[in-house]
Amino acid sequence: MQNANVTFHKTVVYTIVGIMLIPLIATLVYSLSSSWGATILPDGFTLDWYGKLLTDERFLAAFGRSLLICIAALVLSVVLIIPAIFVVFYYFPKLDKLMNILILLPFAVPPVVSSVGLLQIYADSSVPVVGTPWILIGTYFTIALPFMYRAVANSFEAINLHDLMDAAHLLGASTTKAFLLIIVPNLKKGLMASLFLSFSFLLGEFVFANILVGTRFETLQIYLYNMRQTSGHFTSALVMTYFLFIFFLTWLASRFSRGANL
Numbered sequence: 001m002q003n004a005n006v007t008f009h010k011t012v013v014y015t016i017v018g019i020m021l022i023p024l025i026a027t028l029v030y031s032l033s034s035s036w037g038a039t040i041l042p043d044g045f046t047l048d049w050y051g052k053l054l055t056d057e058r059f060l061a062a063f064g065r066s067l068l069i070c071i072a073a074l075v076l077s078v079v080l081i082i083p084a085i086f087v088v089f090y091y092f093p094k095l096d097k098l099m100n101i102l103i104l105l106p107f108a109v110p111p112v113v114s115s116v117g118l119l120q121i122y123a124d125s126s127v128p129v130v131g132t133p134w135i136l137i138g139t140y141f142t143i144a145l146p147f148m149y150r151a152v153a154n155s156f157e158a159i160n161l162h163d164l165m166d167a168a169h170l171l172g173a174s175t176t177k178a179f180l181l182i183i184v185p186n187l188k189k190g191l192m193a194s195l196f197l198s199f200s201f202l203l204g205e206f207v208f209a210n211i212l213v214g215t216r217f218e219t220l221q222i223y224l225y226n227m228r229q230t231s232g233h234f235t236s237a238l239v240m241t242y243f244l245f246i247f248f249l250t251w252l253a254s255r256f257s258r259g260a261n262l
Helices: 002-032 048-054 057-090 093-102 111-122 133-157 161-170 175-186 188-203 207-212 220-226 232-261
Strands: 033-035
Touching (some): 002 048, 002 232, 048 232, 057 133, 057 161, 057 188, 093 133, 111 133, 133 188, 175 188, 207 220
16 A cells, blocks of 8 residues: 555656656757757757857856856855854844844845835936946845855754854854854855855846846846847757756755755
């Protein structure tokens, strides 16, 4: 009876996964086809579309801009969030409940509403940030905040923070030195997992990038949106390249998360 239940559950899971893979496989085949008209199968297969994509200077520039924005936002997140979480857990542990509520605010406010508000705030600012990568770095920081805080907070809960700090103080280390040399290395796996997950999420962000900077600073998602009217084979190759890159990052994040749990 138990074996029958296991078989049934596996069948259901494999069926659902198979159905979800159908559009992905179709996109992959279309991106590799030389032409595909009224026939069931493509007329031929080629890698020319991927060659055109990977040699397109506009694509490479957009991809580079996306990497720049995402990495800058994550560096800012690490520099600000980790010390803030340390202060909360070490000095003010009761504030953790309040922080868990505050970090949900970026998801409570729709991106369109946030974008319009930011445009109104900075439209007449003496420092021109609208249409520049700086405003995207700031908004991406708020998007990454929930992922970063929750993952790093879980790591803090698992390392016996006060015991480690007390031991470091007994050995003569200052609070700053103990934080940098003892606490931060113990957060490595949880931090890396949160960075990979945040990066894969930020790389696919479109609303903020489109409204706040648009084509003035063309990111990968804006490039994908602007190229939607071109050849479907080329667009499919672009989608598959983006998917494989995100899949690789997600796989890395799962590996680090698994290591952190162990």
